Amino acid sequence: MKTPEPAALRPAHGPSRATFLELFFDLVFVFALTRISARTFEDLALEGGKTAWTAVTGGGKTLLLFLALWAIWQGTAWTTSRYDPYHIWLQVIVIIALVGSMVMAVAIPRAFTSTGLPFAVAYVVVQVSRPAILLMVLRQLQYRRLQLRMLITFSVTGVLWLTGALLPTDPRVTLWTLALLVEYLANRAGWPVHGLGRSTVSRWDIHGEHLAERYQQIFLVALGETILIAGLAYSRTPTGATRTAAFAAALLTSVLFWRIYVQRAGQILGEAVTRAAHPATIGRSAADTHLIMIIGVVATAIGYELVSEHPTGHNQVGWVATILGARRSSRSGGRASSTRCSAGCPRPGGWPSSSWCCSCRCSSPWGP
Numbered sequence: 001m002k003t004p005e006p007a008a009l010r011p012a013h014g015p016s017r018a019t020f021l022e023l024f025f026d027l028v029f030v031f032a033l034t035r036i037s038a039r040t041f042e043d044l045a046l047e048g049g050k051t052a053w054t055a056v057t058g059g060g061k062t063l064l065l066f067l068a069l070w071a072i073w074q075g076t077a078w079t080t081s082r083y084d085p086y087h088i089w090l091q092v093i094v095i096i097a098l099v100g101s102m103v104m105a106v107a108i109p110r111a112f113t114s115t116g117l118p119f120a121v122a123y124v125v126v127q128v129s130r131p132a133i134l135l136m137v138l139r140q141l142q143y144r145r146l147q148l149r150m151l152i153t154f155s156v157t158g159v160l161w162l163t164g165a166l167l168p169t170d171p172r173v174t175l176w177t178l179a180l181l182v183e184y185l186a187n188r189a190g191w192p193v194h195g196l197g198r199s200t201v202s203r204w205d206i207h208g209e210h211l212a213e214r215y216q217q218i219f220l221v222a223l224g225e226t227i228l229i230a231g232l233a234y235s236r237t238p239t240g241a242t243r244t245a246a247f248a249a250a251l252l253t254s255v256l257f258w259r260i261y262v263q264r265a266g267q268i269l270g271e272a273v274t275r276a277a278h279p280a281t282i283g284r285s286a287a288d289t290h291l292i293m294i295i296g297v298v299a300t301a302i303g304y305e306l307v308s309e310h311p312t313g314h315n316q317v318g319w320v321a322t323i324l325g326a327r328r329s330s331r332s333g334g335r336a337s338s339t340r341c342s343a344g345c346p347r348p349g350g351w352p353s354s355s356w357c358c359s360c361r362c363s364s365p366w367g368p
Helices: 020-046 052-082 088-110 116-137 141-165 169-188 208-236 241-263 265-275 279-309 317-339
Strands: none
Touching: 020 052, 020 088, 020 208, 020 279, 052 088, 052 116, 052 169, 052 208, 052 279, 088 116, 116 141, 116 169, 141 169, 208 241, 208 265, 208 279, 241 279, 265 279
16 A cells, blocks of 8 residues: 655644654663763763863764764754654654664764764764655655655765765764764755755745744753763762762752743744744744753753762863853853744743744854
């Protein structure tokens, strides 16, 4: 029996909640973010990362791995927000992304030494299979052309990923960075391919409420990772007033993160995206700000572990930079969510009408 084509545009009156499979997919990122935190902690505290330059290079490589994971999550979230997530082929796409993300997460600690090839293969398989499957099952020409352009782009960058995985660390970092940069620029330009045209972001069909919920959920996943890191760090040696104070401060900080997010961007995000004239455009702005906030939250979790393991004594430059940078990143992302956009969207609980927006000025990587 022929499988029906997935709905190209999810109806506005249809279900907006994330599916159980999407939530299952998010659970992989709880583990993935702990691997990101652990790798950064090792660079800073366990492997000679007590010099500023080592901390910078180690942090840069870890950020590269995180951005690759973010590309997988965001591409999947945009796909399920644009097409029917209950369709069998959309579920296949999510499952492939789930498995690929897990392989990448396992490979993170040694991604620039012995496990670079599994990391790169998993990334390429996920990114190439998504447009390939959609190209196979979609029938409308405009959607097929977009997926074909994406398939060509990811096939080209896939060569960079796989080639880099076979090279030593420095050229590997260079090629992987170049691959991510090409994907980012291609996305911002509407996935242009000679002879196949390009697309305009504002014209993309998207279920805004579903997309907003997905960003809210991944932010909560990042918050959950901070709780996990704080609990694990404290449970290893739960003695002493300084460690207990560090644990209490970590919990309080996580609660404040949640409170600030819920009272501002997180609470109004759904309505802002849904009521926007071009939901895909404001969705991209939400993607940018959530990326910045999540980087800050993950860096905060690293700070939790540093403080818990070294509650007293001399603080290294890299440690202080991580903790202060986490605070700066989180505040910048939250402030951008509230100030980048014009007034006009409804507001909850008496917050100023300028807190969110109906039009945005920027775009974000990897939204299909």
